[in-house]
Amino acid sequence: MSNKLNQSMSLAKPDAQDLSAKQKIALAIGFTGCFILVLALFNTDFSNKSLFLTLSIALIAVGTIIFSNDAYLNTSKGIKNDGIWFKSISSKGVVGWLIGVLLTLFYIVLYFYPKYLGLTSNGESNTGLIALFDPLSDLLSSRPASQWFVYGTLYTVAILIFGYKFMLKYRNNRHEKLRTISVMFFQLAFAFLIPELMYRLNSDLPYYDLKSIWPLNYYNFERYRINQFIDAGDVGLGLLIFGIASILIITPILTYKYGKRWYCSWVCGCGALAETAGDPYRQLSDKRQIAWKIERWVVHSVLVFVVLMTTAVIYTYLGNDASKYWLTRKVFLLLVSTLLSLVFILTMIFKRKELGKDARYGAIGYFVIIITLIGLHYFSTDTKLFLFKSETLRTTYAFLIGSIFSGVIGTGFYPIFGSRVWCRFGCPMAAILGFQQRLFSKFRITTNGGQCISCGNCSTYCEMGIDVRAYAQKGENIVRSSCVGCGICSAVCPRGVLKLENGSMKGRINPTEILLGNDVNLMDLVNQK
């Protein structure tokens, strides 16, 4: 099915979007690299694993680089979206669906059947694909690979090679290039190398990607990790404090100054993959108003869920005896309730008007949490919360949100729902940052007076499904909690209408009756009301 307005009747193939000879060669090189991985998956016993692993990754990288160079470097600098909606891969065609299904299956195997990737139990040595990655894991942290190491390596490679492609595609745009260098750096250093090297230095430390902040990193405060942190001495304690400070201090300050983009588009690993490997799919996000409504309910429900789950998990491993340790169950619940109440009260005092109808939903969410917390205290035993175990709550969250939502749907469905499905509908971190961005941040996307021509490039290429045009054509700033500040709406605008800015809080939200350019008597307009 072509997505064009009108299918051509010509016998010749209507789309002049064929691959060049160089691009075909590049694909052959890249797929050869992938094929080595497939062979390993089917337990081909490579005599020299280091060599074949290196070869595989090198071939994939070289293929992507040649392809990107040929696709972008032969043309002038500028927006390169020609034929996006004619290509099968980027318009939900056969290739798109094929990639979607393969990715989804990969995630299912990764999360639930790692033995098919070659993971063994009882200390036996790895087989299959995981065994192929043993030499690299050994080099970094002197231990055999796991399915997560394989995933982490492939994830990092994907961000690096597609990051390169992205930078060529947007090489006219310095903002996009810097942002991409940033996500590539954070993925390579913080998510991939540092945790492995940390393990090498101190194997007591839990695996810790420093940029992965609770609640994205929903398991950060679980009992086994807390034990590991504490057992690891000062360094461990420092990391634990950093983990708490990340969400309570660092995040609010940076989000106030720059909006949530400092995290979602410059640091976060999920964002990094979406912006690089996911870039060809950004236009597939659902722009309908109904999608926005669903988004708000789902993402905030996940946030409520993760707050309750984490509180319950911590609650169960705390004691009741204040003489042993100051942080008892009672104190902990009080702390959480106080923090939440403070946020709620401050918001209601200062931002009630801005919230409008949403304030009601916010209040509902808040009361659900508080009442549950109170209930927690009176109706729970040592292991059970209400009727079910906190462990059940934890595993349910890990399964539904941690695996199914963020992995299988979030990434597996890139070619179907667009690249930021997880960030938009599922990520509790995005919900917190978004709440702050909407209400307490200097960030906004400014629209340029009356210059908008309502073409819709901005809305089409918004990966978060924001109808940017709806604001731009009214001359209103875009202040939306979901905006990750990737800057692509501004990049693709043919009329220079959009600019990401950090400015004063005053006049940040600016509904306009009449756009700039129309010199009507504004006092008349006001008096008439």
Add this chain to the structure above:
Amino acid sequence: MEHIVIIGNGISGVTAARHIRKLSNKKITIISAESDYFFSRTALMYVYMGHMKFEHTKPYEDWFWEKNRIDLKKGFVETIDTDTKTLHFSDGEKLDYDTLIIATGSKPNKFGWKGQDLKGVQGLYSKQDLENLELYAPNNKTCKRAVIVGGGLIGIELAEMLNSRNIPVTFLVRESSFWNGVLPDGESDMINRHIKNHHIDLRLSSNLKEIISDENGKVKSIIIEETNEEINCDFVGLTAGVSPNIDFIKHSDIETNEGVLVNRFLETNIPNVYAIGDCAEQREAIGNRKSIEAVWYTGRMMGEVLAQTICGHKMTYNPGHWFNSAKFFDIEYQTYGWVHGTKGKPDYEAHVHWKHDDDTKCITIAFNKNTNQFLGINTLGIRMRHEVFDRLLTEKRDIGYVINHLSEANFDPEFYKHYEQDIQNAYKNQLQIV
């Protein structure tokens, strides 16, 4: 209940309808023969280029109209009877109105060239034009070469579109340099080079003599007036401007010239009949503006103002300082205030011109050489803030002030290189020469 009927579902008519709905409970009907729903005409090029699907060009979802009680009617109005306040459709249907808004937009100009109605010869304005383009120029096998006649904004967009499908393009421009009736020479020259860099066969000072047909009534080639050269082609784009789309009104009592004549209240000679957008012609031009303005935002502004008038708050159409924008392949263009090309330049107007070495960015600032008052700015490849220049023009600042405050107006994305210092240096150097 008063029934407001709007002919035309473009930006003008739709803006009027939306604002009337905001201000009142009147019954509103929008008539269009072109499309079921409002879409953004300016985005048609992106549909052909594969950047967007047609759905994406619709600024409002389909449920919007019913929710806001705006009736949409598909049909072609053939005649207007202003005595009985009745519209007659081509299929024989009739519709009564109390208030009529004519917002029928433009149609591409055809200057009586021989062969101008052949198959594969067309303008680029409507959804139907896009469908025909897809038919006659889907790729470079069916369309081995395309010729574009007319070096304006639509012409260069059409060149970019065809180029995106690797169709070789010959671009006939009447003027000696691209759009130099509007752009100063430095800018126009830069765009000439940019066009050629995209492998467009740009022919300056070239007029179309005739279009030659093959045996099936389809275009086969064209002949250039000046050289009598024959160029084989499968598609001819006529982009020599647009004119009001008002043929069906000519037989009515509504007074027309080139467009439907209106006063500053956008009223025609017939009570309760208004005209807005591209098809309206001001009886007296406003400031330096043309009496017919086929620009997106003027259509929108007329819609905003007329809604006020119709809802009992009579208001004149009073456009502020001139501004506009366009994009020439990869180079964005913005203009605020008046900067004239060599042709129409008043005696008192002088320019400061700066161009970057990479040949994709330049700026021209116009000022009154007697009073030093800032008159306007053209920017290519650098984004500027509308609000700032609107204010500078209102405050009647002098050129020196504007040059020193350019950084306030910069609207380029964060981390972009700034050129204010270079521009200030260029200003100082050029002043010394003067």
